[in-house]
Amino acid sequence: EDQVTQSPEALRLQEGESSSLNCSYTVSGLRGLFWYRQDPGKGPEFLFTLYSAGEEKEKERLKATLTKKESFLHITAPKPEDSATYLCAVQANDYKLSFGAGTTVTVRA
Amino acid sequence: DAGVTQSPTHLIKTRGQQVTLRCSPISGHKSVSWYQQVLGQGPQFIFQYYEKEERGRGNFPDRFSARQFPNYSSELNVNALLLGDSALYLCASRIGTQNTEAFFGQGTRLTVV
Numbered sequence: 306e307d308q309v310t311q312s313p314e315a316l317r318l319q320e321g322e323s324s325s326l327n328c329s330y331t332v333s334g335l336r337g338l339f340w341y342r343q344d345p346g347k348g349p350e351f352l353f354t355l356y357s358a359g360e361e362k363e364k365e366r367l368k369a370t371l372t373k374k375e376s377f378l379h380i381t382a383p384k385p386e387d388s389a390t391y392l393c394a395v396q397a398n399d400y401k402l403s404f405g406a407g408t409t410v411t412v413r414a
Numbered sequence: 415d416a417g418v419t420q421s422p423t424h425l426i427k428t429r430g431q432q433v434t435l436r437c438s439p440i441s442g443h444k445s446v447s448w449y450q451q452v453l454g455q456g457p458q459f460i461f462q463y464y465e466k467e468e469r470g471r472g473n474f475p476d477r478f479s480a481r482q483f484p485n486y487s488s489e490l491n492v493n494a495l496l497l498g499d500s501a502l503y504l505c506a507s508r509i510g511t512q513n514t515e516a517f518f519g520q521g522t523r524l525t526v527v
Binding site: 309339341347348349350351392399400401402403405 | 418
């Protein structure tokens with residue numbers, strides 16, 4: 306069974322204080338690792354897909370990286386509008402995405 | 415460009431009733447998946463449909479069923495509702511079945527009382 310563990314559960318940051326979120330996974334035959342952002346009461350918003358170890362992707366203040374066992378989402382100089390829950394999901398040799406429980410990030414001005 | 419649309423946005427049902435949730439995928443996307451998200455947890459996979467055929471099923475009871483129509487829209491049905499079925503139900507749309515980005519709708523918030 307695919308397993309995805311995200312840490313920490315919650316992260317409180319001061320505006321401009323950079324940090325990283327961790328997503329560790331156990332999956333047989335990784336086909337892709339996905340990062341999403343979710344605001345309260347809304348559906349997840351797609352951020353990145355990573356396919357192989359060593360791959361990196363960036364979007365504004367966010368950068369995602371992938372190793373054979375984990376992925377990191379780096380938030381550089383965050384702003385209050387970056388406050389959200391960040392979800393990590395993996396896809397193996399089947400059709401489903403297996404999600405972690407998420408990291409809730411709060412950025413204070 | 416319209417994204418994934420789900421209806422209704424909110425729903426309140428009584429235990430034992432039946433409910434139907436609807437999803438329209440992004441134009442050109444042939445795959446629709448359903449997920450259940452309980453407060454404080456990540457989404458849990460329920461079903462995937464591709465080209466109107468079921469391609470995957472999660473660990474949910476037979477009270478849950480779904481179908482996909484020729485226009486690729488989809489319905490999720492839940493019978494004999496339990497209090498524990500209260501959750502945010504999410505629909506995801508993809509071009510194909512694997513290795514492509516999944517885009518989610520805003521969800522249907524189901525409350526069972």
